[in-house]
Amino acid sequence: MNSQELIERLRRRDQRAYEEIIGEYSRLLWAVAGRHLAKSAGFSTEDVEECVSETFFRFWQHPERFDPEKASLKTYLCTITKNLAIDLFRKRSGTVAASFDDALAQTFAQPPEEPIDYQELYEALADLPEPSREILARRYFYEQKPAAIAEAMGIPKKEVENRLYRAKKTLFVLLSDDQEDRR
Secondary structure (H helix, E strand, C coil): CCHHHHHHHHHCCCHHHHHHHHHHHHHHHHHHHHHHCCHHHCCCHHHHHHHHHHHHHHHHHCHHHCCCCCCCHHHHHHHHHHHHHHHHHHHHHHHHHHCHHHHHHHHCCCCCCCCCCHHHHHHHHHHCCCCHHHHHHHHHCCCCCHHHHHHHHCCCHHHHHHHHHHHHHHHHHHHCCCHHHHC
């Protein structure tokens, strides 16, 4: 069936048309949402399900918003899902910066193999400039990949990688036992 016919059926609230769309696009939308809501960042399958369900709900509520001349139905649904996932990620990642101290405390609660001066490490991390501090936290405390960090923060992946490199180098120098390296 073509998109226009499908839209007309949805406008008449044809349940079978809606079920056909769900059957056709559910797996794809799960993949799209899952890509943006990594489990390592604290997101669950329920979060992915929420994005996919919300996509179908919005489409059911407003099928007239879909314009087949602008995009295919597949592209339209994927775009809605992607935007919902990014919004959820941003909403939750707003707590990433706020809970940085909590993440440090939780990470350092386990005894290390080598003694670490936690106060010195905490101060060194706190002295890092933004966005390097957030990037470092996302990468090593929340285990996000550089590509996911770049997308979430709206910066190029190469910049994320460069900032990670420089932040680690800065921490090494700050925490080095060699006084000459501390300059």
